[in-house]
Amino acid sequence: MTDDIRVLIVDDDFRVSGIHRDLVASRPGFEPLPPVRDAASARTAIREMQPDLLLLDVYLPDGDGIEVGREAGIDRFVLSAADDVATIRRAIASGALHYLVKPFAARDLRDRLDRYARFRNLLAAGSATQATIDRAVGLLHGGAAPPPARAGTQQLILDALAEGEASSVELAERIGVSRATAQRHLAELAARGAVEVALRYGTAGRPEHRYRVG
Template sequence: MQHEHIDVLIVEDENELAQLHAELIGKHPRLRLVGIASSLAEAQTLLSSLQPQLVLLDNYLPDGKGITLISNPLLVHANCSVIFITAASDMDTCSLAIRNGAFDYILKPVSWKRLSQSLERFVQFAEQQRVWKIVDQQNVDSLYQLQAKNYRQDNGSKGIEENTLALVQTLFNDQAAHCFSVDEVVNETGLSKTTTRRYLEHCVDAGFLSVEMLYGKIGHPRRMYRRSAE
């Protein structure tokens, strides 16, 4: 049976991070990226015109805070859910997001695996709402469990090829003190940018690498990768 796509809007002013999110959405057969907004004003415009079912929402935007969108009538009346992805670690912001029904709340630097699991749970959540027209207590409990599920501590190795992983890890072992950008790893290994990002994020989730944000004078911060301390 053909399933309808779930339209997703990304609200994120860090271009590199927005592209990472876009890649994850592109890999899921049920999700469809309909737009990327880099400001609060642009987000409001795209919410109105695109009417997505899910928003990946950053908090710190050039023209205001993403948390203000969460109680916006555009979201409330459009039956649109929010996965909040932010550096905001204060309890007030987190509590406000939860009170306003955010599906999930993920702190930066973002774990690739953590966001993948959240997107998969949302797809299941949306599908069960579509199938169940009338609910009993068991159905309701199942929906709540999807929204607050314990994360599987798997090794996240699906799609990870041993020789390619060894190539990436050798680079970082040989230059343990160096902080690499994605482009530097691409140049050193000859891998594609998409493949490089996937392996780097796998290494972060496995604890082999750590992420640092490089803030330059111009443009958005870049994700830099370094060998984790033993």
């Protein structure tokens, strides 16, 4: 994916929304949109700015953030001081990908944003194998799922290359494995003729190996 992930923050406390905006801006591949402070403004911003991800407080001056997210049908995290189980369950049932109880450490939101970006990368193509789905869900929620089997990893690589040619570093990031693992499987796929390798020469340094579906 080449476009930045556009994030709309909905929080009635301008200091909190400013902190969250700066956190989003610090992550590569993310673009914070101007934060809004109430449900009406959120609905307008969603319609006009078309964000990819919402960071929603629950209690807004004129409505309920969980309901705003449910109506929008956009990927969303709920960030709220509400820690009662009923609210948490309602947020998750509405489709929230994460629920963070305020106050939380900055690293908690950074970690979830980074995992969300990798989740989107894995599910960027028009269809996905079961191995891709399992890997994406594991990345999103930080579970300790075992790494995919050899055949599963190679299928993930082929799925990622369906988006276009890439380097081993780019592929490793897309599918959530180390560069060494990606290179090992790429070598096997190239030996079988499943992928093709080309060299790209830059202005300086060693040429870069680029891979595409054979």
